[in-house]
Amino acid sequence: ARPDIHRWLGQRIWLSDQEELVEVESVLRQASPAEERISIAAMLPLEAIAIPLYARTRNSVIDSIVDVAARTGWLWDPKAMADAVRAREDIHPTALENGVALLHPRRPMPQILAQPFLALGCTTCGIPFGSDVPLTDVFFLICSTDDRVHLRVLARLSRLLSTAGFLGALRRAADAKQAHQLIEELEQKL
Secondary structure (H helix, E strand, C coil), X not given: CHHXXXXXXXXXXXXXXXXXXXXXXXXXXXXXXXXXXCCHHHHCCHHHEXXXXXXXXXXXXXXXXXXXHHCCCCXXXXXXXXXXXXXHHHHCCCECCCCEEEECCCCCCHHHECCCEEEEEEEEEEECCCCCCCCEEEEEEEECCCHHHHHHHHHHHHHHHCCCCHHHHHHHCXXXXXXXXXXXXXXXXX
């Protein structure tokens, strides 16, 4: 039942507005009060950001973003991660209507990760990534070690992505430092 709840929440979270996302984040934080607040900026090291991400197809995006994640040294088996992300995308694409894809394996993969973290890549042009969505150009790779962290990351990312002006500013970021600074500054306001 617990995996079903996590799957349901992971699919529903993108349909929520800012007020609902604040509530989801609060409930998830209360479920684990000893844990620190999730910080996207803290989980996204500069070496895990590729602007631009050089890829033109769905498969090359997955391979490229996994390679970017591997630069951290926290991903021990890039091939296993790429295969798991591809399998997840085959089941249900993670591309959203706003041109963002939140790539992740179907289940957390603690056996190949030193710690939970994120990678980010922005392509120079949109790529067909989801069957029912327009082109996608912003790709987050969520590398989680457990379901609880995964849901908390989804809730926090959802708040960032639904903030007016954020995606436009992210798409205009000239490099990894600028993108990271943008995320950090916005998170401080949330």
